[in-house]
Amino acid sequence: MKMYLPPPGTKPSRRGVLKKGLLGGALLALGGGGFLFTRKSVEVDLPGDGLLVLTPREFAILTALSWRMIAKRDGFPGVEELQVARGCDRILSLVDATALAETKQLLMLLENALPNFLFGRRAKTFSTMSTDEQDAVLTEWQTSRITLRRTGFTALRGLVLAAYFQSDKTWAAVGYPGPLPGIHDPNAPVWKGGGVERPVGNGTYHEALVAPVPAPAAVDGGTP
C-alpha cells in the first residue's frame, strides 16, 4: 500500500469536539448568528502592533473577559498595563488551527446576546454588560450543568490567566523572586556534533569519576 502526504483528515471541523455534550452543538450554533447577534460589542483600542489572529470584535470580548477574570487587587499590575488581551492573541497565534477556531467560537458564544438572553434574560452582548452582569454570566458558565459552558469557562479562564501570569511584572505581587541571578548562561555553547569536539560538562560521562550507584533505597515505614 502506498501512502502519500497529506495524511488522512480533510478540512478543519467547524465545531470540533466542543459540540459534544448536552446541547453543545446547538449552543455553538447560537454563537454564530441570530438577530440578537447584530447587537454591537464594545469598542476598544487595538494594540499598536496589531492583532495576529483575533478580529477586533474578538479582541474586545477578550478585553472585557480579562477585566473580570483578573480581579483588581492592590499590588498587582492591571490588565491594561500587561496588555492581557494582546497576550491572548499572541498565545493563540501559536496553537493548532482547530484550537484557535474553537476558541473563537467560544468567544462568540460568550458574547452573543441571544444565548445570553435565553439563559439569563439579558439582551446584551457580554462586552457591553455591566460588570455585575458579566460576573453573573461567568458564574453561570463556571457552574453550568451544560458541559460546553463549563469547558468553555475552563478554556477561557486558562487563556486569560496564562496571558497575565506569564509576565514577570506579576512576580513581586505573589512573592515569586523569579530565576536566581547568575545561573542562566545565554552564551552557553550549543554543541551539534559534525566533527566538533563535545565540550565537557555535567552531561558528559567519565566512568572513573562516577561514584558507585547505591542500591534502590528501602522505604521508611514512617516515624509517628
Add this chain to the structure above:
Amino acid sequence: MTQGRIVTGPEITQDLNLECDVCIVGSGSGGAWTAHELAKQGKSVVMLEEGGYHTRREFDMTEPRAFQNLYQELGNRATDDLAMTILQGRSVGGGTTVNWCSSFRTPERILKIWRERHGIETISTQTLSPHWDQIEKRLHIAEWPLEMINANNKVLWDGLGKLGYERGLIRRNVNNCLNLGYCGMGCPVDAKQSMLVTVIPDAVEAGVTLYANTSARVLDWDGRKVTAVRAEVLDVATRKPTGVKVVVKAKVTVVSGGAINSPGLLMRSQLMSEGRVGEKTWFHPVLLMMGLFEHEVNAFRGAPQSVYSHHFVDRGPGKMGYFLEVPPVHPMLASTTATGSGAETMELMTKFNRLNVMLAIHVDGLSPDEEGGTVRLRDGAYNRYSIKYAFTPAHWEAFRSACKEMAKLQFAAGATMVRSLHVNPVTLNSAAEIDKLDDAAWEPMQVRVATAHQMGGCRMGKDPSTSVVDPHLKYHSLDNLFVVDGSVLPTSLGVNPQETIFGIARWAATHIGQAV
C-alpha cells in the same frame, strides 16, 4: 567512527532523501537509548524529532519560554472535554528535558501482571536489571538526601511521618545539581541527566544524525515492510510546515513518539491494528490539593520531587491505588491549574509562596475491565488529537479517598487551610472538616484532573488480536517496524515512568539491531 550531527529546521532548506539502517521517530526516553545502542552496534541511524533543539543557552527559567518551546501544544494538551490536562514534552530529549527527575525501576507486581495477563515473558526484572544498572550509572541516578529536600517535599515527608504512612526518598537523575527548582523548564546548568545532554550527544558522537523540527507525518508500507518515513520540516517560530520534506528509507523503523504521538503517526499511516492503536491509553490521573501554611513554602525552589509514598498504591481488589508526590509550583502553571472564579484565583495567588501542593497519582489500567483513554486523529489538526478518557466509579472513589488523605497529611504537617481543586473549591479549615469533601462534586469537569505520565496506546502483548506490538516490541503485522516508548506499556506503572522506558529501550535495541 564518524561523528553524527544535530540538524535543526532552519538548516534544512531543500528536500532530503536519506537512507540508513534504522530511522527512529522521536528523541525522548525511548528513542534516545535505542539510537545510542544501535549506533554502538555500528548501525547507521537517523532520528527525526518534531520539537526543536533547545539547550541551556535558552533555559532562562521562565515559564512562557518553557511552555512555548518544550511542551506539546504549549502545555495546553488535554482530553476533548478538558476534564484532564496533559503535560507532555516536545523538544529534543522529549519528556526527559522537562520532567522532574524521578527515577524508579518497574515494580515487580506490574511486571507480573504483564506476564500473567498479556503473555509478556520477555521483559522481567531479571532481563531489565543489567540495563538499569548501566542506565543508573550513566545518568547518576541516586537517592536525593533528606537534608536537601525543599519545604514543599518536607510537608509530604512530615505528614507521612506523623501519620505513620510509608515514605521514601526519590532517586533522581542529576549530576552536580544546584537544587534550583526549574527542572520543568529545562535545566539551566545541564545537571539534569536528560536525554538532551547525555544519551543523545553520546549517540551523535557514535554517529547518529538527528533532524530537529522535523515532523514524521506518515509511514509508507507495502506488504509486511515499512518502506519509507515521510516527514515535514517545521518553521521554528510558527511550528507550521515550511514546505521542505524529508524522506527516510530505512531497513528498520522505530516509532518513539510517546503514548499520544506514536499512535497518531500509526493512524495517519493507516496502521490501526483493527482499532487497537490509540486505545487503552493510561494517564496516571493526578488529583491535587493545596495546603496553606503560616511559614513560607516557596514550592518553586529546590528539587521539585524528592519524597514519595506508596502507602496507598495497592488498595486491594476492586480499588484503584495511588501514590503521593509533590510538584514544583510556579506562578503561571499554579494560576491556570487552580480552580474557582477569577477573584478567587487572585486571592489565592496572594498566598502563593505559602502554598504546598500535593499530588495523588492514580494507578490506572490494572483492572481488566478498564477502558482508559482513546487517542484518535482530529480532522484538520496538525499535532492535536482527539483524546478521550473513561473515568469509572473506581476512579471517583479513589479520587475522593486520595484528596481526603492528602488533606490529612497537609493538616498533620501544619497546614492552616486546605483547598480542593473543584470548580467550586472545597475549603477546609481543620482536619475535622475533611469529610466535607464527601459532599463535593466528583465527576468530570467538576474537579481538576491532570497527567504528566502518558502510557499505552500501542500496547504490547503476545496475542495479536488484543495488542499492537509483540513482546519484542515489533508491530504484529509488519516485519521491520518497532515501537519503543511509553505507548507499548500494557498498563500504567504505579511509579514515574522514565526509567522503565529507558530500560525497555536499551533492552530492545539488541534485537532491533538483529532485525536490520
